[in-house]
Structures are given as C-alpha cells and as structure tokens.
Amino acid sequence: MTLSVLVADDHAMLRSGMRAIFETQADLRCVGEVADGRAAVAEVARLRPDVAVLDIRMPKLDGLGATEQILADPGNRTKVLLLTTYDSDEYVYRALNAGASGFLLKSLPPEELISAVRVAARGDALIDPSVTQRLIARFAVSLAPPPTPPELALLTAREREVLQLVAAAHSNAEIAARLHVGDETVKTHVSRVLAKLGLRDRVHAVAYAHMNGLVRRS
Amino acid sequence: MTLSVLVADDHAMLRSGMRAIFETQADLRCVGEVADGRAAVAEVARLRPDVAVLDIRMPKLDGLGATEQILADPGNRTKVLLLTTYDSDEYVYRALNAGASGFLLKSLPPEELISAVRVAARGDALIDPSVTQRLIARFAVSLAPPPTPPELALLTAREREVLQLVAAAHSNAEIAARLHVGDETVKTHVSRVLAKLGLRDRVHAVAYAHMNGLVRRS
DNA sequence: AACCGGGTCCCCCGCACGGGGGATTTCCGA
C-alpha cells in the first residue's frame, strides 16, 4: 500500500526537490504539485491524497487558510503537513487549531520529512522540536488547575477528548474527521458523555465545559 | 564536545540496552545508570549530565516526580527525557508542566532515541507522534481568539439578550417562555444573531459567548 | 472458560434547529 502525497509550494525548485525526495521511497508517490493555496484545496478534493505537504507562505491563499478549508470538509481523509521557513508562534497555534498533523521547518533533513509523511498518514502528529519547546512552555502556563468537577472522573479518556472537541463547537462529523473514526462512533461517545454528566444536549455540554474550566483561554 | 547521558530505569536489561545504543555514537557517553527515581535525582545532582533519560515507572520515586525535583533546582543544566510504555494523558501533561524536554514511548526506534538526546541537549523538545496527536486536540481547545469582539455592536439589545440566553444553554422554547414571546420570534432573533456574527449554529454561539466574556463565571 | 469495559460501527426514528420565504405592528428620524 503506497502513500500518495500532494506538494504545495510557490517555489518550483522546492517542489521538485520534495518530489525527488519522496520518489526515493518505494511506498511514496507524489501525485501532484501546486503553487498556491487555492489550487491545493482543489487538488486535495480532486485527488484525495493521503498526505498534503503545504508551505505556509503561498499566493492567493496561505497554507493555514488552505489547511482550515481542507480539514473543515467532513468527508476529508487527507492529513495536512505544514512546512515553513520561520516558526512564528501565531502560525503554530492557528495550524494546530485547524487540526494539522504536523508543523515542520524547511530546515528538516529529507529523511525526517519522509518519516513525517508516514507518521501523518497513520493518523499521528509531529511538531518540529524547536517549536515543541515553546509549545511546552506555553502549554505549562495554560495548565492552571481549575477546580475539577468530580463527575468528570466518570468519563473515559476518549470521552473527555470528545467533550473537549464538542466544547470547541465542532460538529460530530468534524470530530470524527479529527479523530480518524466514524461519525457513528462520535455519536456514541457524545451520548455517553451527556448521560454520564446528566446533560441534555451538546449545547449544555459546551456551556458545562466552559464553566468548569475545561476550556482554557489567555 | 561529547554529550553525557544518565539512564534511569528499573529494568537492568533496558538500561544496558540503552547504554549499548548510546555507545554506538562517538559523541554520546552514558555516564551513569540508576534503578529508581531518588537515585536519579541524586546522580543528576552529582554528575550533572547533559541529558537524563528517565522511565516513568520506577520504584521509590517515579519519573515524573524525579523530573519535577530535577528541574526545580535553579542551578540545574540537565535536560530530562521521559520514556514510558503507556502514554497516559495525565502523565504527558504533568511531564510537560514539569518542563521535560521530551516524552517518548519505549517503542521508539534506537536511532530516534539517539536523535532525541541530541535534540534535548541543544534545548529543543520532542514529543512522540502518537502523543502529539492528542496534545494538539487538547491544545486547540485551549486557544482563545481576540479579546475584542467589535461585531457585537452589530446586535440589537434584544438580540444580545437572546444570545445571553442561548449561551446559558436554553432552548428556543425556553427562551420564548422567559421573554414572553412566541418561539418563532426567538428563532428569528437567533438566526439574525448567527448571521451577524458569522456563526454556524447555536453551538458556535455558546462557545463564542463564553470565549468573549459574555458569560461571567463564578 | 466466561465475563466485562472500552472503543468502534450500524440501524431506525423523532424532533429541535436553522434557512428560505413572508407578514404585521410600533416607533423614530428624515
């Protein structure tokens, strides 16, 4: 089973460089090259590759916008890897919020890029070490222990994970895409969460999550 | 410039395995092996290695506690890599909160472990891809957009009132009863609010209201 | 061996919801 890859970057040289890298691997196939974000979105919808490697700086629509559009599609199965020269913080956060499977710097060695594609394809995620370092720092700060409601202990890890995504106003289909499971599964999890917490519907769940500090901000 | 490494794990076989892995590299030196967390803290203080690789499950003091003690020391220069068999979520958060430079699964290929040590030594951080995936889901939720919602000015007083009630997880029928109007009226208001704020449904409205301080928490 | 909990996927069904229209009154400012 070979993995199909779409490459999006406005520099033709970089595109062919990546294509060359991928084609050293028997199980990777570069099925397309595009030079801007809008074309990336269109080609992902058409070719449905396993992984799309997007540059952040692109004409017409940048990599972040393209990522958001691609992953907003409930029927989407393509994982997105973002590639950038500079690791600006806002980029990282927006990318992660959109659900990208990876955030990598262009200084990445070729073999790591190959490895990243495989990681993304199997549903895992990967962040460049230098970015991870700052991410941890920020993450630690945003981990102020709020009075955790006791009934939360009733939930399984998966259920809590789903609740988090519900609280972020994601639809069942979006959650399914994000977690790489079927939407029926998500419905089951949501139902269990509602039953365990004694909530009527997802609207109550969102309010509950926000009022109990399950959603942190600033 | 060689990097010194301390290995802490209660399985002697795993310790010597790691030592063997590190000693295939000319620039890595395994300067110590310990079998429990308290010894790890002591040896880090004594040997001051560049990197300490700690198992999470250890006698006397687990890897998380050891990490916290090591990194709590202001004079510390040692980076901590945590290694575990199971990727329980609480472990991850606690580890990142303590400031670990890495959270890796024992299924990691040897060459990746070597690479992780080098990454940690230069001050960057690294998280196992399967863990990163869930970290992103959680992190996405903890991201809040702008503190300023200027589009709120677009709403009429009545619409803001309805939005407040929606944010409190009330159904259209409940809001209608509360405001002594028909439920069709409420539907009209809700639709206008969604349109003006560019929101998809009432779930987004609830999240929006909470994230923009429209709902005070106690 | 049997059991159980967690995770995954599937069906049917009812309904609240939200968009598309349109309609009426009131009230304020041009």
Next chain:
DNA sequence: TCGGAAATCCCCCGTGCGGGGGACCCGGTT
C-alpha cells in the same frame, strides 16, 4: 409624510442531533 429599522409572528423544508436499541473486537479479570 414617508421611509426604515426593530420586534413580533407565521409556514415550509431539509438536516444534524440524540435516544434506543444492537453488533463486533480486544484487553484484562474472574
């Protein structure tokens, strides 16, 4: 005097959602 905006109410229609079942697999426990 004549808009026009705001608030109220109305109908149709599609669909996302949630309840209530059931099913399978897998990892532990008994």
